[in-house]
Amino acid sequence: MRTEYLEYLLEVARTKSISAAAKKLFIGQTTLSAIINSVENELNVKIFQRTHRGVALTAHGERVIAIAEEMVENNRQLLNLFADTEPTRRNIPLVAYPSACSILSLYLTARLRACRDEPTLSMREVMSTKVVSSVANGMANIGVGASARHEFFNSQYSAHNNGFTFEPVYTDHFCLCVSRTSHLAGNASADVSELTEEHLAVTDSHPISSTSSVGGILKYVRRFSVFNSMEVIKKAVLAENMVAVLPRLSYYEDPHVASGDLRLLGLTGFETELSNFLVLNEKGGLNTQEKRLVGFIRDFYRELEEREKQGALA
Known part of the structure; x- marks a missing residue:
């Protein structure tokens, strides 16, 4: 699973909307929906449930997002592990x-x-x-x-x-x-x-x-x-x-x-x-x-x- 897919999940969870997240991420809504489906299939769990207002996290989805936040943060720290000061822009x-x-x-x-x-x-x-x-x-x-x-x-x-x-x-x-x-x-x-x-x-x-x-x-x-x-x-x-x-x-x-x-x-x-x-x-x-x-x-x-x-x- 690609790290940026986890970042996409976090953005959807923040905005509570696939269309809003897609606009913010500058990707197509269809593409983002397909990525969410592929992650859900890979994990064999439903992360989001559709509502009339957008999407909401399922109980399993809340656990997934919590772990995803930790993984994304750990990835950021790993990329900057040997930086002498603040993380440098690559x-x-x-x-x-x-x-x-x-x-x-x-x-x-x-x-x-x-x-x-x-x-x-x-x-x-x-x-x-x-x-x-x-x-x-x-x-x-x-x-x-x-x-x-x-x-x-x-x-x-x-x-x-x-x-x-x-x-x-x-x-x-x-x-x-x-x-x-x-x-x-x-x-x-x-x-x-x-x-x-x-x-x-x-x-x-x-x-x-x-x-x-x-x-x-x-x-x-x-x-x-x-x-x-x-x-x-x-x-x-x-x-x-x-x-x-x-x-x-x-x-x-x-x-x-x-x-x-x-x-x-x-x-x-x-x-x-x-x-x-x-x-x-x-x-x-x-x-x-x-x-x-x-x-x-x-x-x-x-x-x-x-x-x-x-x-x-x-």
Whole structure:
């Protein structure tokens, strides 16, 4: 049983609500319910009973929570056993490609803040093609990368060649982003050949003309501008009626998409699939905080897939 699961139980017991606890922990309510069920099944005991006001501890649940509090506290003390003064905040480095950096940073920070020892996330943005090499160079033991279909094997081979764990976690797709006022806004999809007269907003990461299939779009457009971040690209689409081609994950919970000011269209004419993956350097063993972070990353992608099934990604 993972230590953070005990922390989840404590939060549910404090708030007396699975939905309130899920919001505070920044995880899906469905995910939290599944975790509670798995713990109850593992212990063969009912911890919470549902009421019209939320949840309440059963008699057995009160004993479980008392022991869980002690175990979590003992774990915190163990992690700081050899600290000379007050418990020190642990630093967890992570490298990730731009889209993952954008949507994971706040999610992971919120999850780590809910931990008793509250380690510090040190997130570095790198190009998708540099994630494996960044882990190999010692920037972090954990990397989140993405590869187009024809590049996927190269990333996997490079990871395995370095003795790293390579774990696919999510299948994303590139999409076309236009403003509400664009003549393309009413379409469900567009072909790259239709972008000839459009002004394309790009970063130095997407599209990459020489290393990514999406770079083929640059063969069709006559005008493009390179910006320093995806957020500036979104502003360019809104303010200047430009268009952008980015992974759909870049628009996760974007308020402009939710309001309809930005429209996301499917793209045809090139391979749009983009596989997200985890790279783990476990040769020296991941520490407790790193293992916890990996669990949070997996949780995020599982929740993302759940939301997609419900049609609520944006």
